[in-house]
Amino acid sequence: MPRRRMIDPSFWDDDTLGVLSAEERLLFVACFSNADDDGRLRGSAEALRKIAFGFRDDINTADVDRWINNLCLCIRGLVRYEVDGRIYLAFRNWRKYQYIQKPTDSIIPAIPSNYHTPTIPLPDANDTTTPELEEGISRKETTKGADAPEGVVVGTVKGKIIKRYEQAVKRVLTTRDTQTLDAWIDDYSADEVLFAVTECLKEPRDKPAGYISAVLKNRRTEAQKDVPSDTPAVRERPPESIWKYMTAEQREPYETNA
Secondary structure (H helix, E strand, O other): OOOOOOOOHHHHHOHHHHOOOHHHHHHHHHHHHHOOOOOEEEOOHHHHHHHHHOOOOOOOHHHHHHHHHHHHHHOOOEEEEEEOOEEEEEEOOHHHHOOOOOOOOOOOOOOOOOOOOOOOOOOOOOOOOOOHHHOOOOOOOOOOOOOOOOOOOOOOHHHHHHHHHHHHHOOOOOHHHHHHHHHHHHHOOHHHHHHHHHHHOOOOOOOHHHHHHHHHHHHHHHHHHOOOOOOOOOOOOOOHHHHOOOOHHHHHHHHHHO
């Protein structure tokens, strides 16, 4: 059953929460303040709207559904899952952060043992349609646009990332913006960055770069958790942005695993 929960002062300084909208942050507070002693609660948009926005006629279930999915994208350990046709939410490592005297057993099903983080819906390489966001640019076009950064072919995945990121930050990209994009692509992949940037465009963001970083970091963390427990431990090679500055001695343990 829900209990009184305390909000840590660090909540207001958290970089991840800082990139979310006010409604998304309020929804997050509603989730952990209404979670039971195992960190679980009903996860349907209808239930969450009633809890967090019961007095707001201007907010509908579609809004709440979109916001809760954004929370699960950005916040490590918040999982939305389905059991027997019902949708639930759960906080992983709940007992690590919440001290509960005489806890009550949850009546909500636990996260299924075979649950895995949903796969990122990567762009279809054969897709020749022109999304509205692309302003007439399709994947098949090969002519470099007048406003495209030097060396970037319009219509490639990176070209799409640049166009969408310009829309997210509402300006022509600066050198620093381009360096940020390059670092993301080095650390993750162009398709993952395209997914995160596209997600960012679904809601107006005061800090689009922070939101995109949170989505990428959370996806990497969740993907690592999904590795089966019987998989041999392997030291994963650091991102290229770090690797290129490492000495031969520092690289040796990672190259041994290759």
